Amino acid sequence: MATYKRILIAIDFSPEGSKVVEQGIALGKSSGAELSLVHVVEHVASIYDSEASFPEIPDIEKRLTEKATAGLEKVKQDCQVPDAECHVRCGAPKHVIVDLAKETNADLIVIGSHGRHGLQLLLGSTANGVLHLATCDVLAVRIGR
Amino acid sequence: MATYKRILIAIDFSPEGSKVVEQGIALGKSSGAELSLVHVVEHVASIYDSEASFPEIPDIEKRLTEKATAGLEKVKQDCQVPDAECHVRCGAPKHVIVDLAKETNADLIVIGSHGRHGLQLLLGSTANGVLHLATCDVLAVRIGR
Numbered sequence: 001m002a003t004y005k006r007i008l009i010a011i012d013f014s015p016e017g018s019k020v021v022e023q024g025i026a027l028g029k030s031s032g033a034e035l036s037l038v039h040v041v042e043h044v045a046s047i048y049d050s051e052a053s054f055p056e057i058p059d060i061e062k063r064l065t066e067k068a069t070a071g072l073e074k075v076k077q078d079c080q081v082p083d084a085e086c087h088v089r090c091g092a093p094k095h096v097i098v099d100l101a102k103e104t105n106a107d108l109i110v111i112g113s114h115g116r117h118g119l120q121l122l123l124g125s126t127a128n129g130v131l132h133l134a135t136c137d138v139l140a141v142r143i144g145r
Numbered sequence: 146m147a148t149y150k151r152i153l154i155a156i157d158f159s160p161e162g163s164k165v166v167e168q169g170i171a172l173g174k175s176s177g178a179e180l181s182l183v184h185v186v187e188h189v190a191s192i193y194d195s196e197a198s199f200p201e202i203p204d205i206e207k208r209l210t211e212k213a214t215a216g217l218e219k220v221k222q223d224c225q226v227p228d229a230e231c232h233v234r235c236g237a238p239k240h241v242i243v244d245l246a247k248e249t250n251a252d253l254i255v256i257g258s259h260g261r262h263g264l265q266l267l268l269g270s271t272a273n274g275v276l277h278l279a280t281c282d283v284l285a286v287r288i289g290r
Contacts, residue, residue, distance in 0.1 A: 138284070139284045142280065
């Protein structure tokens with residue numbers, strides 16, 4: 001019986017999201033898994049197809065990518081996981097996360113679920129999409145408000 | 146940083162479902178969590194509201210419950226988890242599982258996801274329901290066909 005060999009943790013840098021990082025890393029340490037951290041910069045340009053009318057969009061994405069890269073390095077240091085791989089990519093989060101899990105042979109994706117909506121807890125759309133598209137196990141870490 | 150204290154594993158006794166049991170138990174052992182095992186006997190009578198016309202239904206459910214109780218005891222022995230709590234209940238699986246997680250203070254539910262449908266992997270309806278209703282973390286173990 002084995003647990004996991006490579007865990008991909010999706011990080012959104014929200015204050016509540018720190019629970020996802022902590023849980024993913026704790027699981028990685030207890031199971032001896034290798035870790036990959038990913039942050040997805042949502043691809044603004046593709047939504048509006050507007051690079052011509054908004055020439056500053058590629059620059060915004062570039063700066064967001066740099067900021068996220070520094071952010072993941074800080075997570076590595078703060079959580080003492082110096083060997084974790086860091087990935088920052090632009091695109092639709094659910095597809096980027098699922099594709100990266102396949103590329104890196106991750107056998108577990110750790111992702112946060114968002115939000116209290118009315119009387120029932122509902123999954124965020126990224127978590128829901130990852131759960132439905134992933135070809136490996138998915139741990140949905142419940143995030144309270 | 147801690148992982149989990151009590152893990153609730155949903156067991157359906159399908160051949161592919163053994164992966165869910167193995168993964169849940171391995172995770173329990175690596176994190177030192179207490180384990181609860183649950184099998185839900187689907188509540189036939191409530192679907193048809195027909196206890197009067199099918200008087201044998203309560204007897205069928207009783208026998209299914211006895212069989213499942215013996216099945217969970219066998220899992221405990223085979224997987225060497227003598228201290229695991231066993232629960233067999235009748236009802237709608239997603240509601241029974243979510244309610245039992247609350248009752249037992251489980252902080253993780255482990256459940257199998259089912260099925261390849263067309264080009265895309267889809268979650269089974271029980272897994273999907275649990276993921277949306279649970280108030281704790283949920284690990285969806287991918288089951289291939």
